[in-house]
Amino acid sequence: MKALLVNPYIYDVSAYDFWLKPVGLLYIASALREAGIDVELLDLLDRNLPGNNEHEGPYGTGKFHSEIIKSLMNEYGIPRYLKRYGAPEEIFDSVKMEPDVILVTSMMTYWYGGVFETIKLLRKRFDAPIILGGNYPTLLPWHAKKAGADEIVVGDGIPSVYESIEKLTGTKIKHAVGKDWFEVLKPDYTFYPVLKTAVVHTTFGCPFRCTYCIAWKKGFRIRSVRSVLEEIEILKSRGVKDIAFYDDALLVKRERFKEILKNLPDDVNYHLPNGIHAKLLDEETAFLLKEKNFKTIRIGYETSDVELQKKTGGKVSNEAFYNAVKLLKKAGFTDKEVGAYLIIGLPGQSFESALMDIKRVIEAGVKPVINEYTLIPGSIDWQIAIKEKLIDGKVDPLLLNNSLMAYWWKGSMGIEKIKLLKSILHKYALGKLSKEELLALKA
Template sequence: MNFLVVNPWIYDFAAYDFWLKPLGLLYISEVLTYLGHSVTFIDLLNRHDDDLISKYPPKDKKYGTGKFYNEGVEKPDILKNIPRKFKRYGLPLKLFESKLEAIKKQNKVDAILVGITLTYWYYGGEKTIEILRNIFHSTPIFLGGIYSTLYTKHAEDNFSKFGVNISPGTGMSPLKTVLEALNEDTTKLDNFNWFEEIDLTYDFYDSYLTYVVLVSSVGCPFHCTYCVTPKMWKFQYRSTDKIINNIECILKKRPYVKDIVFFDDAFLLRKDIKELLKYLSKFEVRYHLPNGIHARRVDDEIALLLKKANFKTIKLGYESYDFNIQKGTGFKVTNNDLVKAVTCLKNAGFDMNDVYAYVLVNLPSQNKNDVIQAVDFCHSLGIKVNLNEFTPIPGTVEYEELVKKNAISSNIDPLLLNNTIIPYWSSFGLSIGDIEEVKRYTKAKYTN
């Protein structure tokens, strides 16, 4: 069969290409190819799309990151009162339409797959599917991803007007749903260890790539109260030889790639992490860990192995300065753990300009002083801070508690849970004034 796979636009108040690649859709596309199907892939967030850069050359920033092409758009009614500009991030509308028209002329498309990651990005998916349906009037469209999994009923109701089939779940579950709906054989997927056997080749991109994103593991054994990952994925990791072979294949085809990003939720928790790090050092690339590694697992040996392998960006999960919040949200890190991790990274020779700690802002149990203390603490250690504004996610302890307290409705529109705008309307957490003050304080701290 001929599949069209589309990574949708982002409609939001802010978005930036911090190594964003649609891993779920890429894995699905690789498996479809493995099963013998044909895949045409459109990534609307590809800043280096050949048709885009001829008119809007991208300006790459540090380690291949950069700004998305964007255009101002009208806000949905529910966000009309938010005093910020709303934008569409990704390829221009006309360019997307021209690509679709060309595909329609070339081949019959049997089915279209779209995936939405962040729940409050569903509006961008809706606008993407609206265009798809205008051009492919009767082609089956299937919607998967994190949004569809966490907000299945909302997705069914919201996308019914386009005749979209909702395919929730993780791993091969949504793909099985798609193939069964198309009367295709799925027996090859039974007991198929896709994560071990399938490489991310990036062959679906014809354009230049400033970086590639991989995952060496999925899931996380911790159960933090604000995180839904453990409920979606059982923690498992790919064998070292498969990871190394995957990188070798990518670099053989694209020897110019200099930045490889691991987007694991628990990179350091695999039992053979030391072996993996030793093998990674054979490649002349820079590695990055943007997803918050476990500070408690960083010791002198791990830090030296990370340095030898040429890891650059290190982001440590820290979240809060307050011991009670640390304990109450999962107890995966303490202040002493952070001190030890930073000391080991310093001793290993890391550039502290590339070492960050994630500090949560606006947790329901949090006050402004906790955030300021966390910023001061990180600054005293000589590392940078990433302020990470809290978003309530269905299935988490924090979300359920807010529903019980009537702070949010159980059927709240996901658009309102965009962490950028929560302080404008919510009765929990910090005020917009407090959050702006914390941001100004942090900026001044690291400017002085």
């Protein structure tokens, strides 16, 4: 049997490659090969594909090729353009196999337009049943049924993938791995002729229950230290120079992570683009991060408002944040490597509160990194918003895009205030606003 795995286009108003890799799909590739299935990958977001690298950024990041799809002004009254990100359509002709089944993954629910177009193009090129999985059908199965796939898979279980293939092809296959797939498999990166960057997960899911997030719904699983280090050695042997750890709760098993750190290869750059938990950082970990060449560290701060911290799950406190910054600075990190994630537009958040968040991060001596708030389907915030009739559960997922929500959602502080906050930070980054001037600003 032959299976084509596809990482689809992104439809968004902006997108950037911060070490993006379809890790779930690469795990599935390993599981299918274990079952004796011939596999090929079409990663439309691979910036090494012809025509898909607009600009090379630091540490293997960069811009995707993009094309304007439409203006959102007429339909939604939003003055932004929706773009398609990924390789030009001609890349579909590079697929060598005639597959018996096609598996398409997905990520953000509001990227669904890219999924729709990808499936449409696959239908034109191949005569094979299509299975759609990933975050989008898991969170919004009712909407994902419109994508044009023959079958959708909800959740992250490899056994469900095996069953869907059997159902659509009528062929019995070997169920080579089960629920322990996260430990026994490694993502299959052999599809990439050029591999400069990679993503590694040492844990899966999260034990915390932040109201704006859904990672806790996946439960919390841990890989062995041996498995993680073996994977990193394989990636290094393939020529990978930059590895991003994308765990949602990397430091929950801190002593285990220290063991990983102590044994990491020295001639690779490492990155923590997901916010680490400030409460869980200790001095030894901070010094190991510096010793082992970590170039990007993000702290999950979200807000300095004590009431909002409690309301959103109590993951962080101001004391824990300041202590984490102190430890990282002691280890030798600067604001060039360390940033603090802030969410602007949280329900109940005022402009004054968000401005204070920015000031506190700058005073602490690290870089504020702004995330515009969005409602994630299935999150606690989502459930509250539906109950309070702040949102319709059947809303177009495109409008949940974090760059678009503030234009129309009454639960937000509003797009003009968010634009003002971003403008203040932009001027500060360009040196047009001094630290003293920013700290003196009044709301």
